[in-house]
Amino acid sequence: MNQLEKRIWVYIHQEIIIGHKFEKVDKDFWESFKSEKDCRHSVEDLEMFFETSMKTNLLKMNLESWIILDLYKHLKIPISNIAQPEIEQKFNIVMKLDEERFLLDYDYIRKSPVNPKHPILSERKAARRSVERREAFTIRDKLRMAHYLYGKMVEAEEKASPDK
Known part of the structure; x- marks a missing residue:
């Protein structure tokens, strides 16, 4: 199957x-x-x-x-308490869940070039907020x-x- x-x-x-x-x-x-x-x-x-x-x-x-x-x-x-860390680790993300454990949003994590042991969030949200010039496609x-x-x-x- x-x-x-x-x-x-x-x-x-x-x-x-x-x-x-x-x-x-x-x-x-x-x-x-x-x-x-x-x-x-x-x-x-x-x-x-x-x-x-x-x-x-x-x-x-x-x-x-x-x-x-x-x-x-x-x-x-719904994403259980047990599945959440597994998903976050597998996909290298940080998830935001609501009270019913539904996925609201997530961000990919990348390693800091200065300190590789220290993860930082991607610039995905910052890129989303940049509105200086509208492109043909979002x-x-x-x-x-x-x-x-x-x-x-x-x-x-x-x-x-x-x-x-």
């Missing part, structure tokens, strides 16, 4: 987070997934599998860190375009692989 899980996560990311085609993972979403991806599983089986297995195993997926973090944030998947637009292209690359790779 690992290949199916990856296809589902990429589809969720593409259709809900980037494309805003669906607001949430619901019956309509699964029907669309089944028809577009030619999936033999029933909508009910997909719903059950997603709720009972996929959400808890998201961190184990072989996806880019920003995709996994986007999924946690936009799908409001950072969010550029990320969405990159996410979309990544999804298309994964789809092409899946179609090209003979072990479907």
Whole structure:
């Protein structure tokens, strides 16, 4: 099921987070997934599998860190006290969670050039606040375009692989 899980996560990311085609993972979403991806599983089986297995195993997926973090944030998947340090260490980030343990925001950590043992936050937030000259695309637009292209690359790779 690992290949199916990856296809589902990429589809969720593409259709809900980037494309805003669906607001949430619901019956309509699964029907669309089944028809577009030619999936033999029933909508009910997909719903059950997603709720009972996929959400808890998201961190184990072989996806880019920003995709996994986007999924946690936009799908409001709670991050347990046990998973938080594991996620922060794995992706080299500091997370901000709300009282229900949903991801609000995160910052990547980098090593200080002066003292490599001392981590400092990236300039991501500072770059976001710089408004001196508006560019044609915002950072969010550029990320969405990159996410979309990544999804298309994964789809092409899946179609090209003979072990479907």
